[in-house]
Amino acid sequence: MTPVLESLTLIIESVPQILMGFGLTLQLLFLSGILGLILAILLLLMRISGSAYLSAPAMVYIYVFRGTPILVQIFIIYHGLAQFEAIRESIFWAILREPFGCGVLALTLNTGAYVSEILRGGVLGVERGLLEAGAALGLSKRHRFIHITTPIAVRLAIPAYSNDVISLMKSTALVSTITLLDMMGYARIVYAETYAPYEVFTSLMVIYLLMTWIIQRAFGLFERRMSRHIRQ
Amino acid sequence: MSNSEPNSEPNAEPIIVLKDVDKFFGDFQALKKINLTVKKGERIVVCGPSGSGKSTMIRCINRLEQHNAGQITVAGHVLTDQIKDIDAVRREVGMVFQNFNLFPHLSVIDNLMLAPRLVRNTGKIEAREKAMSLLERVRIPEQADKYPSQLSGGQQQRVAIARALCMNPEIMLFDEPTSALDPEMISEVLEVMTDLAQDGMTMICVTHEMGFARSVADEVVFMDEGEIVERNNPENFFNNPQHQRTKLFLSQILAH
Numbered sequence A: 001m002t003p004v005l006e007s008l009t010l011i012i013e014s015v016p017q018i019l020m021g022f023g024l025t026l027q028l029l030f031l032s033g034i035l036g037l038i039l040a041i042l043l044l045l046m047r048i049s050g051s052a053y054l055s056a057p058a059m060v061y062i063y064v065f066r067g068t069p070i071l072v073q074i075f076i077i078y079h080g081l082a083q084f085e086a087i088r089e090s091i092f093w094a095i096l097r098e099p100f101g102c103g104v105l106a107l108t109l110n111t112g113a114y115v116s117e118i119l120r121g122g123v124l125g126v127e128r129g130l131l132e133a134g135a136a137l138g139l140s141k142r143h144r145f146i147h148i149t150t151p152i153a154v155r156l157a158i159p160a161y162s163n164d165v166i167s168l169m170k171s172t173a174l175v176s177t178i179t180l181l182d183m184m185g186y187a188r189i190v191y192a193e194t195y196a197p198y199e200v201f202t203s204l205m206v207i208y209l210l211m212t213w214i215i216q217r218a219f220g221l222f223e224r225r226m227s228r229h230i231r232q
Numbered sequence B: 001m002s003n004s005e006p007n008s009e010p011n012a013e014p015i016i017v018l019k020d021v022d023k024f025f026g027d028f029q030a031l032k033k034i035n036l037t038v039k040k041g042e043r044i045v046v047c048g049p050s051g052s053g054k055s056t057m058i059r060c061i062n063r064l065e066q067h068n069a070g071q072i073t074v075a076g077h078v079l080t081d082q083i084k085d086i087d088a089v090r091r092e093v094g095m096v097f098q099n100f101n102l103f104p105h106l107s108v109i110d111n112l113m114l115a116p117r118l119v120r121n122t123g124k125i126e127a128r129e130k131a132m133s134l135l136e137r138v139r140i141p142e143q144a145d146k147y148p149s150q151l152s153g154g155q156q157q158r159v160a161i162a163r164a165l166c167m168n169p170e171i172m173l174f175d176e177p178t179s180a181l182d183p184e185m186i187s188e189v190l191e192v193m194t195d196l197a198q199d200g201m202t203m204i205c206v207t208h209e210m211g212f213a214r215s216v217a218d219e220v221v222f223m224d225e226g227e228i229v230e231r232n233n234p235e236n237f238f239n240n241p242q243h244q245r246t247k248l249f250l251s252q253i254l255a256h
């Protein structure tokens, strides 16, 4: 076989092995994506509550989690928290003992910080006049938030949010550093067996790229749906 | 169009009363001891140079701005910081904005139905019927299912008027409703406003449409630098202005 053909064969042969980690990658993505979104909404509500007691902690939280590498956050949660007796004895230990729980937690905490800022950008982008029109009609603050701010802010936030979901998907690869066998974890195993880094990681890259394409496409459709009122 | 008869009986009760109202933005005083009484059914046109406080004054009436001193009474409610239910006052006061402020994500009919459904708990069918009848009143029932961005400016402003009317307000406030419109669309909006005036609606309109003021207003109020300089019936206001500032303003505005 020519070297090129050999490489191609290796790339293709690696795919099914790497895909053994696909389920875990998806689980990490979906779980921390959804939990992170919930966290982001809570942080957003705290930030725009108008109360310093709520907004200040949220700001500090966001600053810390956006201002430090996610790999460090993963290590602190996985290696660091176990040092504390109180944590080992708490009900959270069931989650924090497992690398999977630590991975989901770290990704959730991280993406929550980013997404809350994205959502806040959307909220700030809602024209003041629309909220005044709602107020003038007698809509309560809550009704204005739910029926005016939210739908408009969501549409404004979709492009940035879809970027964040792609970042999150890529960040899942970092959990292979805490023994988890996601796609990255399996790729590293295949690499150790074959000593063919170029082929194995090319194969991995292609799979990630396909996932990125699907995410982009899904959000593109969602954005079009949410923007149907803007087109003629 | 001839001068319409005053709507309000001479001794009709006041529905809006501003007493010595001051409004500050930081150090800047936008309203200075404003006194204004509007009786039920009265139609008031407010005019004055840019920055004179016209918007600020009418926005204080539904508390989009909060005044700093003096007293404002609207339909029997005194507007104070303690006011428990400002939303209850706002339901009685419709407002139409210069740039329409239609909810872009809702169709025309949904724009009209939103507040009655949420605030008055009107049933869907009833709210829709009411909305359709108001769209007919502003002469665009065929646009009900379009989105605001698909309408012309004049159509959007008529939808905005219908949206305010859906709440059955006792009072309508207009803040330069035709200023953002292309000239050929101004008259269709003024016609709707004239209809409304003839139906006995209490109205305060900030506008520089002097033809509208002449034919529809019971009184014209002229503001300058945060003060009400002059208030008079249209006849006297235009033909016999009392103050130098009013004369200057009229000469400028009638010049073009």
Ligand SMILES: Nc1ncnc2c1ncn2[C@@H]1O[C@H](COP(=O)(O)OP(=O)(O)OP(=O)(O)O)[C@@H](O)[C@H]1O
Pocket (backbone or CB within 6 Å): B025, B028, B030, B048, B049, B050, B051, B052, B053, B054, B055, B056, B057
């Ligand atoms: N939110 C605000 N903050 C600071 N200053 C303001 C604010 N709103 C209005 N002002 C100032 O108050 C003054 C009165 O403004 P207002 O909008 O009431 O004028 P107006 O008579 O409606 O003018 P225009 O014809 O241009 O609409 C202006 O000098 C304006 O700059």
Ligand SMILES: [Mg+2]
Pocket (backbone or CB within 6 Å): B054, B055, B056, B175, B176
């Ligand atoms: Mg104004």
